[in-house]
């Protein structure tokens with residue numbers, strides 16, 4: 714176990730990396746999840762490791778969609794269980810929404826370990842474990858096609874932090890509203906989701922919990938208006954422009970020819 718001093722300039726990022734590594738050692742984070750985390754870190758550098766306004770806007774729309782939903786479900790994989798188990802449970806309580814374990818690299822052992830982590834953080838009911846995942850998402854060939862009939866299969870709104878593109882597209886084809894949290898605005902998930910929060914799950918999840926709590930005071934008409942005005946293509950364009958502008962500024966500040 715690496716000891717990271719809190720004074721380290723990259724303390725937060727290193728701590729998160731350790732959590733994912735620990736999860737892999739304990740056998741519930743997929744090895745591919747380590748690669749995913751590294752890819753996320755790279756995009757977090759590019760956006761500036763802070764929640765940006767395009768993510769806040771997407772979060773507001775996401776909170777509205779969750780509060781308006783008839784049957785909202787939060788999908789949890791290995792990385793999410795390692796990084797934000799407490800916030801998953803808090804969000805499920807605040808909405809309220811169901812929690813379902815749904816893995817790309819599915820094994821019974823990982824499902825059970827993840828469900829146990831969520832229960833340890835206060836989850837009363839966790840769907841998607843073992844025989845509970847007996848419904849199938851059409852046209853999907855990964856193990857992620859197996860879902861709970863009471864959960865994702867029936868859901869009208871699904872929150873999928875760190876998702877793969879194929880399933881996002883398949884869920885959209887089933888007519889569901891898909892909310893993704895993905896640091897990469899170019900990923901197929903980010904492009905295919907109804908609402909994409911381009912931010913680190915560790916920053917986005919607590920903010921989403923707060924947004925849901927604050928927006929509970931709004932009536933359905935106001936929530937519907939927020940959702941209607943939201944445009945995901947604009948969010949993705951804003952995220953890319955933010956990276957472009959930031960890199961331009963950084964390059965200019967480094968360039969001796971500008972001195």
Ligand code: PTJ
Nearest residue numbers: 745746749750753790791816817818895896897900913914
């Ligand atoms: O636990 P499993 O079996 O369901 O597997 C989970 C992973 C993440 C391994 C699986 O879904 C996968 O392979 O995902 P991808 O296709 O690598 O996509 C992960 C996406 O999440 C990438 O676009 C990353 O940029 C992004 N990402 C990684 N870490 C974070 C992140 N986005 C937000 N916050 C992060 N901490």
